[in-house]
Amino acid sequence: MAYKIKASDCTACGACEAECPNNAISFKKGTYVIDPATCTECKGQFANPQCASVCPADCCVPA
Amino acid sequence: MGNVISLDSILGLGELKAPADAPAAAEATGCSSSSCGSSDGPADMDPAVWEKVKNHPCYSEEAHHYFARMHVAVAPACNIQCNYCNRKYDCSNESRPGVVSEKLTPDQAIRKIMAVSAEIPQLSVIGIAGPGDSLAAGGKNTFKTFEMLQKKAPDLKLCLSTNGLALPDHVDTIAQYNIDHVTITINMVDPEVGQHIYPWIFHDHKRWTGLDAAKILHERQMLGLEMLTSRGILVKVNSVMIPGINDEHLMDVNKAVKARGAFLHNIMPLISDPAHGTHFGLTGQRGPTAQELKVLQDQCEGGAKLMRHCRQCRADAVGLLGEDRGSEFTIDRIDAMEEVDYDREAARTYREHVEADRAERHASKAAAQADVAETVGTAVDPILIAVATKGGERINEHFGHAKEFQIYEVGPKGAKFVGHRRVDQYCEGGSGDEDALDTVLSAINDCTAVFVAKVGGCPSKKLQAAGIEPVDRFAFEYIEESALTYFKDYAERLGQGAVNARAGQDAVIRTGAFTAKRA
Ligand code: SF4
Ligand code: SF4
Ligand code: SF4
Numbered sequence: 001m002a003y004k005i006k007a008s009d010c011t012a013c014g015a016c017e018a019e020c021p022n023n024a025i026s027f028k029k030g031t032y033v034i035d036p037a038t039c040t041e042c043k044g045q046f047a048n049p050q051c052a053s054v055c056p057a058d059c060c061v062p063a
Numbered sequence: 064m065g066n067v068i069s070l071d072s073i074l075g076l077g078e079l080k081a082p083a084d085a086p087a088a089a090e091a092t093g094c095s096s097s098s099c100g101s102s103d104g105p106a107d108m109d110p111a112v113w114e115k116v117k118n119h120p121c122y123s124e125e126a127h128h129y130f131a132r133m134h135v136a137v138a139p140a141c142n143i144q145c146n147y148c149n150r151k152y153d154c155s156n157e158s159r160p161g162v163v164s165e166k167l168t169p170d171q172a173i174r175k176i177m178a179v180s181a182e183i184p185q186l187s188v189i190g191i192a193g194p195g196d197s198l199a200a201g202g203k204n205t206f207k208t209f210e211m212l213q214k215k216a217p218d219l220k221l222c223l224s225t226n227g228l229a230l231p232d233h234v235d236t237i238a239q240y241n242i243d244h245v246t247i248t249i250n251m252v253d254p255e256v257g258q259h260i261y262p263w264i265f266h267d268h269k270r271w272t273g274l275d276a277a278k279i280l281h282e283r284q285m286l287g288l289e290m291l292t293s294r295g296i297l298v299k300v301n302s303v304m305i306p307g308i309n310d311e312h313l314m315d316v317n318k319a320v321k322a323r324g325a326f327l328h329n330i331m332p333l334i335s336d337p338a339h340g341t342h343f344g345l346t347g348q349r350g351p352t353a354q355e356l357k358v359l360q361d362q363c364e365g366g367a368k369l370m371r372h373c374r375q376c377r378a379d380a381v382g383l384l385g386e387d388r389g390s391e392f393t394i395d396r397i398d399a400m401e402e403v404d405y406d407r408e409a410a411r412t413y414r415e416h417v418e419a420d421r422a423e424r425h426a427s428k429a430a431a432q433a434d435v436a437e438t439v440g441t442a443v444d445p446i447l448i449a450v451a452t453k454g455g456e457r458i459n460e461h462f463g464h465a466k467e468f469q470i471y472e473v474g475p476k477g478a479k480f481v482g483h484r485r486v487d488q489y490c491e492g493g494s495g496d497e498d499a500l501d502t503v504l505s506a507i508n509d510c511t512a513v514f515v516a517k518v519g520g521c522p523s524k525k526l527q528a529a530g531i532e533p534v535d536r537f538a539f540e541y542i543e544e545s546a547l548t549y550f551k552d553y554a555e556r557l558g559q560g561a562v563n564a565r566a567g568q569d570a571v572i573r574t575g576a577f578t579a580k581r582a
Contacts, residue, residue: 012166015140018200019268046268053270056144 002039002063003049007031009059016051016060025051036063130417131185134192135172137204141195142228143264143280146342147303147333166194169207173215180216184410192224192246198233209240218410220244224301228264228280230287238294245291246329247284248301252319254278256312260305262342285323292324299327304351304359305343306333317363328363332356354509357481424456424541431547432477439554444564445474446553449484449507449531450542451515458537458545462518468507471546478546504529511553514545 002024005016010031017025017032022045024038034051041062042049051060167175180186189212191197197205209221222244223237230247237245251257257277264276271279291298300320302313309316317328333350335343351359449468451460465486472481484506486499500522507513512532516539526533537545556562 011139013139013141013195015142015195015200015265018140018203019265048269050268053268054140054142054265056141 001041002036003034003041003051003060004036004063005032005034005051006059006061007033009057011057013056015054015056019050019054021045021050034060034063130187131183132188132190133176133179133186134190135167135175135208136194137167137169137172137208138191138193138197138199138202139166139195140200141226142199142266143196143226143276144262145226146260146262146348147305147335147344149340149344169204169211172208173211176212176216176219180219180410184413186219186410187414188220188222188244190222190224196226196229197223198225198229202229202233202236206236206240209242213240222246224248225287226280227284227287228266229283231283231290234287234290234294234296237291238296242296244297244299246299246301247288247325248303249284249288249316249320250302250305251277251309251312252281252285252316253312254281256309257281259308285319288320288323288325298325299329300325301329301331303333304330304356306349306351306355308348310351310355310359313359314362330356330360330363353482353484353506360481427541428477428543428547431544435477435547435551436475438551439475441475443475443550443554443557445472445476446511446550446564447472447481447509448546448549449510449513450546451513452542456542457539458514458542459516459539462503462513462515462522462533465503465515468503468510468513469542470507470510471542473543473546473550478543478550500525504531507531512549514542514549 005025012027012031014027014032017027020034020039021042022038022040024035024040025032026035027033049060052058176189191205191208205223209223212219212221221240221242223242224246225248227247227249230245250260254274254277257280258274261277261280263270263272264280265271266279266283288298288300298320300316302309302316304310304313313330320328333343333348335341335348335350337344337347448471450458450471451462451465452458452469453460467483467485469480470482470484471478473479486503486506503522504525508529508531510531512534513526514534514537516535518526518533518535523533534549537549553562557564
């Protein structure tokens with residue numbers, strides 16, 4: 001399982017990128033994207049997915 | 064418009080005269096007219112603080128007429144949510160809501176700063192104020208920009224703005240980069256109040272809401288403030304005045320931040336409009352009127368010094384306060400420019416001119432004030448005067464061209480700058496001359512007179528009909544001296560019953576982004 005970013009709502013602020021413990025988030029073609037292969041939903045690391053907790057647009061959601 | 068601003072255009076008409084012989088005498092009285100009350104001047108400020116802020120347009124009331132600041136928008140991420148902010152736009156703590164700045168990488172920011180400093184010799188301060196929070200996401204871009212800047216242009220002052228949540232983690236780094244000015248936005252010192260302003264924060268890997276969120280934010284803000292002041296780093300506090308939520312409470316904020324060593328407190332009006340999509344905009348929360356803001360600012364006067372000239376500039380603002388030349392320096396244009404060498408010879412010459420000019424001003428203001436004190440005494444209440452100016456502390460703008468008016472309070476105690484009123488037409492789009500004039504009238508409705516370099520016959524009549532006297536006889540003169548001369552004359556006319564005192568009027572604070580460009 002992994003998270004994804006709803007590109008239509010993303011403000012491209014990059015807050016999620018800085019918080020991801022697995023470096024799963026990167027900036028591609030004007031928006032931020034999550035690499036599903038690297039995303040662990042933060043399981044075993046944090047109680048809540050970090051990207052979703054920091055995102056001001058609530059656009060980091062389960063894929 | 065030429066590429067380079069001539070010194071004359073900044074200082075208004077006329078040359079810079081030689082320094083007065085006896086500026087020291089004016090200061091020795093302890094109270095030259097610009098240094099009383101809230102006006103920042105050498106007389107009522109700790110010399111070490113004055114040395115640090117005297118050329119900073121945001122912190123020194125004097126310097127904002129002479130020096131330029133520039134914000135670079137390298138920090139888009141944020142770690143809290145404010146009810147007056149919509150994250151599609153810039154952070155509203157320094158910028159106003161509904162503004163989008165051009166986001167820059169640190170490399171682009173440096174290129175832009177070099178290009179601007181070559182064009183604008185008055186540039187003295189580089190700030191990072193967003194568009195998110197400068198210390199969110201580890202403050203990476205912010206510190207990278209400062210690191211490069213300190214190598215390339217060590218004479219520029221650095222400053223940053225933050226909501227304070229991440230501040231305690233970064234105080235050591237801030238001290239290391241020699242950033243001597245930090246602005247913290249503090250809207251409350253009581254979580255009960257805070258919960259109505261901040262729906263959530265992200266802290267310690269967790270999203271917090273309600274009282275918990277406000278409590279953590281408050282504790283971190285106070286801790287950060289104390290850590291900075293104990294290291295000798297100057298701290299300014301910004302507060303957003305939200306009627307019915309924190310308006311009265313801001314007096315407590317004023318006391319609390321003063322007790323912790325903040326040297327300036329800047330109370331800004333909430334700017335709220337449904338079109339901005341903010342929580343407050345959508346729920347119909349209103350901003351304060353000009354008089355409500357002024358009353359609060361007056362009540363806080365005895366606490367931490369107040370800064371009344373903050374323009375709530377956008378996160379990529381460039382230029383003197385009250386102007387924004389940002390659109391001349393967009394990233395496409397910067398990319399197209401040759402690499403610019405850092406040469407600040409023009410800046411050094413400019414600073415020397417300003418030093419001389421200021422010394423002379425201290426003496427002439429003191430003389431004008433002494434004259435009023437003698438002839439008028441203390442019987443007459445102070446009045447407000449709106450001034451059309453392009454900078455240089457002179458009355459040097461046409462009424463019809465003014466994008467904002469500076470408001471001076473003048474009375475037996477002297478003349479002091481108390482705020483500015485925007486009258487730019489940005490939000491209305493193509494509205495007619497009639498509307499434009501009405502906008503101006505409602506923005507300066509609490510003023511007795513408006514000082515201009517020139518004014519047309521028709522607006523002049525309308526002003527008179529509205530009870531505001533248009534005055535062009537001080538064209539291109541210095542503002543404070545002219546205001547005092549006018550006051551003396553006004554007091555005389557008042558005594559003869561020729562004019563009525565204009566009490567109890569209020570004015571409207573304009574909403575929307577300030578985007579005035581140089582004409
Ligand atoms: S859920 Fe966690 S691991 Fe996945 S992208 Fe978000 S922060 Fe990274
Ligand atoms: S935090 Fe949200 S809005 Fe910001 S870049 Fe990530 S997904 Fe986009
Ligand atoms: S918003 Fe403008 S006036 Fe206010 S502190 Fe920042 S640069 Fe100065």
